[in-house]
Amino acid sequence: MFAGHRIPYDSNIRVAGSELVTVGDAIQSFDYQLEAKINEFTSAIFFCAGAHLASPALSLEKTIEIAAKYSVPVIVDAAAQLPPVSNLWRFTHELGADLAIFSGGKALRGPQSSGLVVGRKALIEGIRVNAAPYPRLGRGFKASKEEIAGLLTAIELYLKRDHEADWQRWSKVVDSWVEVLTNKSSCVIWRDDVNEAGQPTPRVAIQLKEPTALDVIAKLQRLDPIVEVVHDSRRMIWISPDSLQPGEEEVVPTQILKALPY
Numbered sequence: 001m002f003a004g005h006r007i008p009y010d011s012n013i014r015v016a017g018s019e020l021v022t023v024g025d026a027i028q029s030f031d032y033q034l035e036a037k038i039n040e041f042t043s044a045i046f047f048c049a050g051a052h053l054a055s056p057a058l059s060l061e062k063t064i065e066i067a068a069k070y071s072v073p074v075i076v077d078a079a080a081q082l083p084p085v086s087n088l089w090r091f092t093h094e095l096g097a098d099l100a101i102f103s104g105g106k107a108l109r110g111p112q113s114s115g116l117v118v119g120r121k122a123l124i125e126g127i128r129v130n131a132a133p134y135p136r137l138g139r140g141f142k143a144s145k146e147e148i149a150g151l152l153t154a155i156e157l158y159l160k161r162d163h164e165a166d167w168q169r170w171s172k173v174v175d176s177w178v179e180v181l182t183n184k185s186s187c188v189i190w191r192d193d194v195n196e197a198g199q200p201t202p203r204v205a206i207q208l209k210e211p212t213a214l215d216v217i218a219k220l221q222r223l224d225p226i227v228e229v230v231h232d233s234r235r236m237i238w239i240s241p242d243s244l245q246p247g248e249e250e251v252v253p254t255q256i257l258k259a260l261p262y
């Protein structure tokens with residue numbers, strides 16, 4: 001995998017018994033670097049999708065082109081790459097990756113412990129023989145029948161959703177949050193049209209004038225109800241509307257206002 005794609009979840013590559021080999025560095029990668037790392041022990045190239053991870057790695061298109069030259073499969077980690085719904089088939093059908101993996105518990109809103117792998121039949125069969133009911137690698141991470149049925153239902157519901165209406169609804173909430181929060185002098189507020197995984201889900205960015213993001217988070221955690229936010233360890237906090245139930249959008253800026261320093 002590209003060094004710029006290293007994420008906390010990649011330890012699972014080792015759990016499966018593979019050795020993790022990195023290509024390039026945190027700033028850039030070149031095609032000759034990828035080619036130089038491919039050898040007879042290379043089982044796959046693991047590619048983390050997302051605009052937020054794009055700049056230090058080769059493009060997925062280029063990666064697939066090089067992988068094909070050496071007959072090495074490309075596995076795309078697309079856990080948080082929904083929306084858009086079209087990504088369910090884009091990585092594999094359109095771009096030619098061998099497998100794409102999606103989280104069942106993120107935008108799909110299925111069981112939190114579930115995930116979806118799509119792609120080349122022979123590789124899916126390889127996953128299948130490692131999963132329950134067989135007592136192999138996947139047994140320790142067994143998906144229950146209830147979870148499988150839950151994820152299947154979640155996928156069917158997700159495909160049927162009016163994604164444009166979702167966008168409009170989130171958009172309205174985000175605009176209203178900007179309006180409520182905009183006059184706080186402890187921070188600068190703006191609307192972002194992409195979420196933390198680079199996907200088209202609008203949210204509000206709150207940039208604090210002092211590096212007190214962790215203090216604000218600690219305050220939010222002591223309020224009732226607690227509002228969970230995405231943040232960095234310095235000045236940035238983001239609030240997102242996509243997992244809220246109707247009516248909850250009022251609670252978010254109310255709690256944020258209480259937690260901001262002034």
Ligand SMILES: *Cc1c(COP(=O)(O)O)cnc(C)c1O
Nearest residue numbers: 007009077079080103104105115
């Ligand atoms: C969330 C995420 C995962 C883990 O997915 P889960 O379904 O939560 O286990 C893996 N990779 C990336 C890039 C993620 O964003």
